Amino acid sequence: MVSGGFVKGLLVVLCVALLSGCASSLKVDRQHVALGQDSRVQYIVVHYTSADLSRSLDILTREQVSSHYLIGESPATIYQLVDEDRRAWHAGDSQWQGRTWLNSSSIGIELVNQGYLEDEYGQRRWLPYKDEQIEALIVLLKDIMLRHGLKPGAVIGHSDIAPQRKVDPGPLFPWKRLADAGLLPWPDDTEVQALRAGYAGELPSVAWFQEALSAVGYAVPLHGLLDEQTRNVIAAFQMKYRQSLYDGEPDAQTAALLAVVSGLRS
CATH class of the missing domain: 3.40.80.10 (Peptidoglycan recognition protein-like)
Structure with missing residues (x-):
């Protein structure tokens, strides 16, 4: 008597053989290359x-x-x-x-x-x-x-x-x-200082900070409230562009840096 395990094993071997045969007979014409393509790496x-x-x-x-x-x-x-x-x-x-x-x-x-x-x-x-x-x-x-x-x-x-x-x-x-080294844009210090003077007199709203952070690329709430999530995103931005202080506070210097990096003005 042939065992069930033997039959299952034989079926597996046959399936693998069939798939291998299909793969070896596969023919693909690669003469034509699409113009509309780029690297998957962004x-x-x-x-x-x-x-x-x-x-x-x-x-x-x-x-x-x-x-x-x-x-x-x-x-x-x-x-x-x-x-x-x-x-x-x-x-x-x-x-x-x-x-x-x-x-x-x-x-x-x-x-x-x-x-x-x-x-x-x-x-x-x-x-x-x-x-x-x-x-x-x-x-x-x-x-x-x-x-x-x-x-x-x-x-x-x-x-x-x-x-x-x-x-x-x-x-x-x-x-x-x-x-x-040319690997990323950097905010011009003269432009940042000029904007900082104006923002020191009147700080943009939290909603503007959120909009500008979103324009840079960050995932940030857009509800206009200075919650913990928003502070974390501000801190991440500061940690990159103002490493001397990254407390998550929306101050005048951060606003100026953000305005230059995002291209948005309040």
């Missing part, structure tokens, strides 16, 4: 790992979270962990410029950096990035942007796309250095 998201190199490699290769690249501290070795044509699990619940769940449309780059140390009173001491690590990052970013046809401004932080739950790459990440 953004490059920068993170810190909150761990040393050994632990970072372990997390990013053995757990569900992943990134396309990891850059060590010293030496600043660049590790590719996921092919760029595949999706890495680095962004999570995220939004930027109206696009959501950015794993599918972004390349993730993790920098080995502890982030911050917290004392018994909850005060954070942020840890700086190594110069050679940032230099390696800039070279990598330029290469990725060139190959995928990305414009300056496509490089964003985890805190930009998830300001309610993430703060990386943190207030010591040198965004201005990336701007000087």
